[in-house]
Amino acid sequence: MxxxxxxxxxxxxxxxxxxxxxxxxxxxxxxxxxxxxxxxxxxxxxxxxxxxxxxxxxxxxxxxxxxxxxxxxxxxxxxxxxxxxxxxxxxxxxxxxxxxxxxxxxxxxxxxxxxxxxxxxxxxxxxxxxxxxxxxxxxxxxxxxxxxxxxxxxxxxxxxxxxxxxxxxxxxxxxxxxxxxLLGAHDLPEARPQLYLTDFERAQAAHVWRSGAVAGRRPVRLLVGCAAGLPDKSWAPEALGEALGRVSRALAQAGGSDIVIVGGAAEKSCAQTVIEHSGAAAGIRSLAGQTPLRTTFALAEQADVVITNSSMLLHAAAAFRRPTVAVLGGTLGDARGHDSVWGYCAPYCSVGPENGKPYGRISGWPSIERVVQTILDKIAGHAVSAGPDRLSIGLN
Missing domain, CATH: 3.40.50.2000 (Glycogen Phosphorylase B;)
Structure with missing residues (x-):
């Protein structure tokens, strides 16, 4: 001030x-x-x-x-x-x-x-x-x-x-x-967002996710936010598309993947660019501009991993403790500084630029390779915690 x-x-x-x-x-x-x-x-x-x-x-x-x-x-x-x-x-x-x-x-x-x-x-x-x-x-x-x-x-x-x-x-x-x-409230809940869904909303989300399975294993559910509130905080959709394409191919032999992009009507074109750069075999779907916010929350609750920029979806995923990969860059050159204010403990993690700069200056973005490996590591970690009956992912 x-x-x-x-x-x-x-x-x-x-x-x-x-x-x-x-x-x-x-x-x-x-x-x-x-x-x-x-x-x-x-x-x-x-x-x-x-x-x-x-x-x-x-x-x-x-x-x-x-x-x-x-x-x-x-x-x-x-x-x-x-x-x-x-x-x-x-x-x-x-x-x-x-x-x-x-x-x-x-x-x-x-x-x-x-x-x-x-x-x-x-x-x-x-x-x-x-x-x-x-x-x-x-x-x-x-x-x-x-x-x-x-x-x-x-x-x-x-x-x-x-x-x-x-x-x-x-x-x-x-x-x-x-x-x-300040009002004497000392019996405090965890400093984490709270969302309360209905059974109907959960059923709607379950209907959106694909139920098919390969070799007895259902696809890995990846929920993706392709933009942030400010353009400078949004990873390029071309880079995001390439990263998701690589992730999809890596998961093809382990039950496959169900990758869904969510967002508002303003993100429709961004989501389409992501899909175009992911490769035809990736099978990514976009629900940008088509899904009510409450359904998006229910999709986040049922996702195996959430991939996002620094955006609302990051906090929605945190409400349900979903494994999350936040891709940071642009004016967010300091990933640790960002996470101290906006991030959460595991299973949340962030990927920032290799050579970050202070807040307020445009910095680079992490490489596609780093983002892909972080996503695959997060999926593998979730597979271990979920047990062999849920997911079985082999990474090459």
């Missing part, structure tokens, strides 16, 4: 003192808690453990997820979320096109979503997970009486009653849990 952001903290400090204040004793359990996270899908996924932490601490409080309409699928069926409050805020996401200062202020002042939310009479507690000037103003506008934010990132902390300090080396899920700790 630069000097302009720091200067903005002065009026926000006054706004926080003049705004809604806690009307109940500090020892009283809150009746309602708003968790504000109207950001991208991966951001929201990393935040989901906070709802369980808050429920353990305040079993009778009404937990409200203040999220963009695009994120509803992530908290659907979550037993710890009582209500979804749609707030399509024009900041810190890639969905709302106009994210100017004027658009943000108009949203806070005039948006119908905000006006409707104000009619409920406010919230006892509000947590702005990302921590920003606009997030604070929105909490004030919504009548949040006790506010928690983040100091040292995007601002707004001076108008809050409590805050954590931003650190670029703390995992985003753990940082969200630290905000719950």
């Amino acid at each position: 630069g000097w302009k952001g720091s200067l903005a903290e002065v009026p926000l400090w006054f706004a926080g003192r003049l705004g809604p204040q806690p009307a109940r004793s500090r020892n009283d359990a809150p009746r309602s808690i708003l968790v504000l996270r109207p950001n991208d899908l991966g951001d929201l996924l990393t935040t989901t453990p906070i709802f369980e932490a808050l429920r353990r601490r305040f079993p009778d409080a009404r937990l409200v997820a203040g999220i963009g309409r695009w994120g509803r699928a992530i908290v659907e069926n979550n037993p710890f979320v009582d209500e979804v409050l749609e707030l399509d805020a024009p900041w810190h996401n890639k969905v709302v096109p106009d994210q100017s200062l004027g658009a943000a202020l108009r949203f806070i002042r005039d948006c119908a979503q905000v006006r409707a939310a104000r009619e409920r009479g406010g919230f006892d507690v509000g947590i702005d997970v990302v921590g920003s000037h606009f997030g604070l103003l929105l909490m004030l506008r919504l009548g949040v009486r006790y506010r928690i934010g983040v100091r040292g990132y995007r601002g707004g902390w001076s108008g809050c009653h409590g805050h954590i300090r931003f650190s670029p080396m703390v995992h985003v899920s753990r940082a969200a849990l630290a905000q719950a700790e």
Whole structure:
């Protein structure tokens, strides 16, 4: 946060003192808690453990997820979320096109979503997970009486009653849990995304995966995300296609493979390029733009290995502890730095460029050979843990 952001903290400090204040004793359990996270899908996924932490601490409080309409699928069926409050805020996401200062202020002042939310009479507690000037103003506008934010990132902390300090080396899920700790939540779940599927959603995914078998062994299921939220974080589809083609050929003698590409409508052309460069024998299928987000989650749960860039799919796979290979490069030259904030413990692993550079500079990408070998190693490791009746893969 630069000097302009720091200067903005002065009026926000006054706004926080003049705004809604806690009307109940500090020892009283809150009746309602708003968790504000109207950001991208991966951001929201990393935040989901906070709802369980808050429920353990305040079993009778009404937990409200203040999220963009695009994120509803992530908290659907979550037993710890009582209500979804749609707030399509024009900041810190890639969905709302106009994210100017004027658009943000108009949203806070005039948006119908905000006006409707104000009619409920406010919230006892509000947590702005990302921590920003606009997030604070929105909490004030919504009548949040006790506010928690983040100091040292995007601002707004001076108008809050409590805050954590931003650190670029703390995992985003753990940082969200630290905000719950400010409310006395010390019985914490694992800092890992949470997704709750239905039996119907699982059945839909099972129908997508091929059920055929060779020599009594079913194909290895590989779920692939071919793009990231930012072009600089997306491995070239030509390289990804060649890598997947090599993996498919390596698995041909061991039951074969079922490789499925998922993504939004914007990834259709990217997925097609991947398929074109994989070779005709690879048999890769693309469901980009065709699969609801909840079905994508169920596909991830049933995949043997998930292959992705630094994207939402990485966090969805982590929710189910699926073996994952994240291909990192572009502006993510430091794989270890990335993983400390966005990665997870095994069976997740990442493959970064051989000669990484600091964040903010374009670096190279790992070689196709390294990515292919990492994927095959991950498949082999999963085959061992799954047992001989599940997978049997010989690598040459």
